[in-house]
Amino acid sequence: MDRSYENQVMFERIIDVFEKYDKSNIPDEITDTPIVDLVTEDAVSVACYFSSSDGTFSGEEADLFNGLFGTDKTAAELSALSSDRIPILDHIGKTFNVIAFTEKELGIYKLRKTMIVPLIKFYEAVATDIIKSNDCEVQNYKEYNDFFHDIESVITAIPDPDN
Numbered sequence: 001m002d003r004s005y006e007n008q009v010m011f012e013r014i015i016d017v018f019e020k021y022d023k024s025n026i027p028d029e030i031t032d033t034p035i036v037d038l039v040t041e042d043a044v045s046v047a048c049y050f051s052s053s054d055g056t057f058s059g060e061e062a063d064l065f066n067g068l069f070g071t072d073k074t075a076a077e078l079s080a081l082s083s084d085r086i087p088i089l090d091h092i093g094k095t096f097n098v099i100a101f102t103e104k105e106l107g108i109y110k111l112r113k114t115m116i117v118p119l120i121k122f123y124e125a126v127a128t129d130i131i132k133s134n135d136c137e138v139q140n141y142k143e144y145n146d147f148f149h150d151i152e153s154v155i156t157a158i159p160d161p162d163n
Helices: 003-023 035-052 058-070 077-081 086-106 116-133 138-157
Strands: none
Touching: 003 035, 003 058, 003 086, 003 116, 035 058, 035 077, 035 086, 035 116, 035 138, 058 077, 058 116, 086 116, 086 138, 116 138
16 A cells, blocks of 8 residues: 555544544634644644755655645645744644643543544654655754654643543
C-alpha cells in the first residue's frame, strides 16, 4: 500500500474521531473553532513547514500535499501557506490543550492514550514522507528531530489526571 495513501486514511480516521468530539459541544467552552478545523490547520502547517524547510516547495511535495488533503494546489500556492516554526508550535499546543480539555470532560483522558498521540504520529509520518521526497539532507532530519522534540514536550506538559 502506498505510504501517502496510508497517511490519507490515517488522517480521515483522526478527523472522524474529532468530529465526534466536536458534536459533544465541549470544545465550544474554550474555543469558537471546531477541533476538526484546528487539527486540519495544524496538519496543513506541518506539511507546508517541512515542504519549505529546504527553501523550496517541489512539485513532488505538492503532489504529496494534494493527495493527502484532497486539494489541487501548485507548489507556488503551497509555498505561500508556509509559516514559521514558533507560530505553528504555539497553535499545535493550543490544539492539544483543547483536545485534552475535551477528553477530560468526556471522562476518557489518559496521558498516553489520548488522541494527541496518534495525531503526533500522523504529523511525523507526513514530515517523514516529505523529507524522503527530497534529497534527504542532514539539516532536514535535524529540523525534524528538533520540531518533534518540541511537540512531544508539549504533550508531557499536559498534566496526567491520575497523578
